[in-house]
Amino acid sequence: MSCVGAHTAIVAVGDELLAGELADRNGAWLAERLAALGRPVSEVRLLGDDEPHLARSLGELCERHSLVITTGGLGPTLDDVTRHAAARAAGCELVVDPAVLAGLEEAHRERGSAMPASNERQALFPRGATVLANPAGTAPGFRVPVGDAWLVALPGPPSEMRAVFERSLAPRLDALPGGGTHRYRRRLHLFGLSESEFADRAGDWMRRDASPRMGVLAHSGILTVKIEAAQGEGDEAEVLVAGRLADLRRRFGSRVFGADGANLATVVGEALIAGGTTVAVAESCTGGLVASKLVAVPGISAVFREGFVTYADQAKVERLGVDPDLLREHGAVCAPVAEAMARGAAERARARLAVATTGIAGPEGGSSEKPVGLVWFGLAQDGALRSVRRAFPPRGRRAVQEWAALTALDLLRGALESPRDA
Known part of the structure; x- marks a missing residue:
């Protein structure tokens, strides 16, 4: 044989x-x-x-x-x-x-x-x-x-x-005889960019004969870019890969949130801890998923104040102080309610920063004006309010919730790095 x-x-x-x-x-x-x-x-x-x-x-x-x-x-x-x-x-x-x-x-x-x-x-x-x-x-x-x-x-x-x-x-x-060439590999993680958008902007860097070689994997709004090169006697592979990593950071700027083993929740949690920024979350459609991701970060107890899961409209009123007139006029899934949820969470938890989610995870409950996958996010930072609208593909309840939770984390990241980019 x-x-x-x-x-x-x-x-x-x-x-x-x-x-x-x-x-x-x-x-x-x-x-x-x-x-x-x-x-x-x-x-x-x-x-x-x-x-x-x-x-x-x-x-x-x-x-x-x-x-x-x-x-x-x-x-x-x-x-x-x-x-x-x-x-x-x-x-x-x-x-x-x-x-x-x-x-x-x-x-x-x-x-x-x-x-x-x-x-x-x-x-x-x-x-x-x-x-x-x-x-x-x-x-x-x-x-x-x-x-x-x-x-x-x-x-x-x-x-x-x-x-x-x-x-x-x-x-x-x-x-074992017959082994191939060892490869030096790094990863860069981006958020909020589609695979096709990345490919258009990356251009020839994605060619199969490029050196270093790049590949990309998309999951729940996160793009993981793999950069690798064959290792020889010297450090040429490391130099090639490091150069392309720097190119990617320059080209994609704030879309990049980490490298190698980093994950979005850890990046956000460690930034909150490093800055001593207290935080709270108010969740409707994500049902506690944002808070769950944050509290998995070691040391987060130093800054995480409170998480509110206010799924019913009455809970939004009683727990977060959302004006009932807003809910009657606009419904729960809208910018004014998202901002009111974030403000209420920040005030009640005495936190400098708060993020809120309210949306339609599906599979039912959507309409032509508010389809399944629509999520509004509210952000409160030192008293200032803003809201962000996202329409996620209706690929199942869990998928929409995961996209929304990661988007909420990325909004916190943006607020910590630069309020104007959040």
């Missing part, structure tokens, strides 16, 4: 994945990390807990790839069959690793319980396999040769999979 290519295949294992009960949360992360390490992924599969079929599939993939990585199926139950399928594909038997078994027993003793007999399955490995320690859980991974390929089994829980990959696999990938 010989390996035909230097590419990598990823196999997510589990009947629950095939049934649609759970989504695979490992494949995308693995593909990105492997590409950066010079191991581009050419194939991703979902396979069930059928040992014979899984064994045949793994054997076939190992004939065409230098590296095949599985995730899942390493637990202690009878339907966790990845280790058995891997042994079949490698043409060997399963054997107990005494050190792993002792470690499992000790882990249970430390928790004050005896190890169930079923956990002994987690100490079984194909003969000749290299054990990959799991610092985040009880299921170790392993690496076993199948022909000229490496077959690697990683645990299914994402935190455990990442821990095993980074600690026990990534440092050893250079020992």
